Amino acid sequence: MRQEPFVVPGKLVVPYRYFVGRLASKALIALRDDKKVMGVRCPTCNLTYMPPRSTCGRCFSKLEELVEVGDKGTVLTYTVVYHKEPVHPMEPPFVYGLIKLDGADTALPHFIGEVEPEKVSIGMKVQAVFKDKREGNILDIKYFKPQ
């Protein structure tokens, strides 16, 4: 007799509270309250990291100097998402980009909106669009739109 494999369904639902750390706390408050996008500068390497972090991975310095990196930047790469996955925050098609903000040396992945997906290109200048009601996380930037 043919028998289907017997399956016990399971689901791990575990709440976490991710403490964002010394620098990101300040950076996310600045994003929420003042619509300011902050990075952190390594004076030894002369590099500004976005997202901010407390240690420079290259020279191992302790990083202290939060700097505003601005809300404008350049698209380094992008993808138009056409398929559906449960982790996607919106219906396809939508666009992810890797955006180098003008005041930073590293790039931030985020959405690109207010543009036909087919019109997005590498090198495109974009600008952050902020949520009206901000909560102190990276989604306080709704998406980046063409400048």
Added chain:
Amino acid sequence: MAERVAVVSVAQTKYHQNRGDVREAELAYEAIEQVLQETGLKFVEDGTGIDATVSCSHDHWDGQTISDIKIGDVAGAHLRPEEKVAEDGTHAVYYAMLQILSGHHDVVLVVSHMKESQTVRSMIENAAFDPVYQRLIGLDFLTAAALQARRYMYKYGITEEQCAKVVVKNRKNAQNNPYAQAPMGLTVEDVLRSPMLSSPIRQLDAKPVSDGACAMILAKEEKAKRLSDKPAWIKGAGSCYDAFYLGDRDLADCQSLMLAAKQAYDMAGIGDPRKEIDLAEVSEYYSYQELLWMEGLGFCDRGEGGKLIDSGVTQMGGRLPLNPSGGLLSGRPFAVGGMAAVAEAVLQLRGEAGARQLPDVSTALAHGVTGPCGQLQCVLVLGKD
């Protein structure tokens, strides 16, 4: 190096899209049983058997913390040592090699196992991203890979057709591999007609969902020679991490792979990998990655991956066949992926690769990767003598 380490036995399950008939330990044992039978080794304490076990699996994928906890009984870990490497299987082989080189153990069983079919890939991969700045936007390894593919193709003028050729080659190679999950006769047009997932990556540019396990026995020189007529010596090994934040790297490059390869080549005494490597098994989760990894491994200059696939050099019968097994694109699970690459390298060195056996193989390279966009890289060089 004073001591040498060899792989003396390898075994794999046939990779399958859904092994609903077995649970993880049963799946792992399908591979373990074969290496025990081939070598006649037992889990004993008198110095004549297997001294320890190293496994590779992932808590989140398995939905169980300490994911190796459930395979103890079939992996010789009842009241015995077993450690898990939660990266790629190549790193488990690397760690077992170090256990032997350190003099701590003589003979080590390595096993990797994975049932991707049990859960939802994108949710597992999303949890690998930084929860503060990256996870909330819903990235997974596929959308991250698409960002990398676009950047790489833009910077170096790599075409979708060149990426598609990787799929065609590997799925064809898989037709001669009895362990391969999804061998297929495809054309470049078939690949380009498959549905777009996350541009420029189409369905056939991505590896299918896969279940399977791989096991091997590593031994120090003196014991290796007793355990096998055809030991495959680990001549070189290298491992290197790149930045966690995607935007810290230029995704068109693969610096960590170049550095891991350099370590492995230096250790193996390889000056020119293009001449001295007879075949390579690389871990291409997505088609563009085979081209990018070829560059990182020094098989061609930076940006020349597309030209190399066009030239036919990496086909069966070419000067440097890549993924004679069919690679990950033909179906291999996470964690097991790179270890299956090692297994193929060993089979080719032993002359036991059946219909896909390449002539005159004396040096083979196996590559594994984990993390988004090739963050952590591992390179192993294996040789006949």
